[in-house]
Amino acid sequence: MNRKQNKDLATLLSDVAAATDLREGEEGVRAILSVVGRAGALSLRDLARRVRMPVPVVAAVRRELEKRGLLDRRGGLALSGKGLDLVDVEMDAAPGCRCPACDGEGFVIPEAFSPLLYRLREMAADRPAVDVTLDQSHAAPETALRRALYLRESEALDRDLLVLGDDDLTSLAVGLLRRQLHLKGRLAVAEIDPRLVACLRRVSDAEGFDIEVHPHDLRAPLPGPLIGTFDAFLTDPPYTLEGLRLFVSRGGSALRPGVGRQAFICFGHRSPDEQREVVRTISDAGLGIVEMRPAFNRYDGAQLLAGVSAMIRAVTTSHTVPPEDPYNGPLYTADKNSRQ
């Protein structure tokens, strides 16, 4: 690329970032162009997942790039001739380094556990419909099973586990996997939605999973029997930073005292500034992040999460934090005006 092309590209990136008010800035536009160029053609949803930005945000950038004649809609999204001239992407001439077995995710469901996946799909077919006012958005059954397998990899599957909010049916995946592996351990859920409470109880009773399902609004502190009695917690909180803070705080209060208790937190990918807040929020709760697996969780139709979220594994430290008082502030995406 010559100097003039470089300058044209830099201007274009900053114009599009400004026109779309893109929180990821010029680098976000560059990433979008580069992913489209490398892929040849791909759908808007796949693009959003690859760059980990919400679908409506990527759609806005696409519109601006189309206006400038850089994108075509052949077989999905593709660079136009002008786009190819300007962007100069390396078009998959060299093989990529993503693992072909797991497509770069670093995690596969072994064949031996496929029957659990079929069973989980049957269970998910009877799950109540999404209630968006509670920021529900169902994770795929594969995701629930991957979470259970990840707990096992993290030596947490047979520990006393609390799930905070469970429209994803993670507790059922844990029940299935424990049964197959002959593992035991306390398993509890705290959930606000009475339909889910009934669904989880029904399946747990039918399968003999012995899951304690507690109807509870996490805006209130946890009830006594759930405080300080678990080895680990797992949560997929509301998409807001307030939701993250509240659910992680409640999860922390459920753990036994001591360092090294594990927290499994599923949270959507954020803009750079918000990502800093995510890490700070977890750290302020007295937890140290030990692993972050991008795009670990996949959701049905969650446009705002680009259909994926990260799995963050954190542990308690010697920095203890008192649990929050009752919380009455904004919590759900609908309570907020920002791009959540």
Ligand SMILES: C[S@@+](CC[C@H](N)C(=O)[O-])C[C@H]1O[C@@H](n2cnc3c(N)ncnc32)[C@H](O)[C@@H]1O
């Ligand atoms: C907040 S939703 C979000 C999870 C979703 N799978 C996603 O895409 O991120 C997770 C679970 O938390 C539950 N939930 C929401 N608000 C709650 C509250 N105040 N107390 C307890 N559970 C709550 C929901 O009913 C749901 O089962």
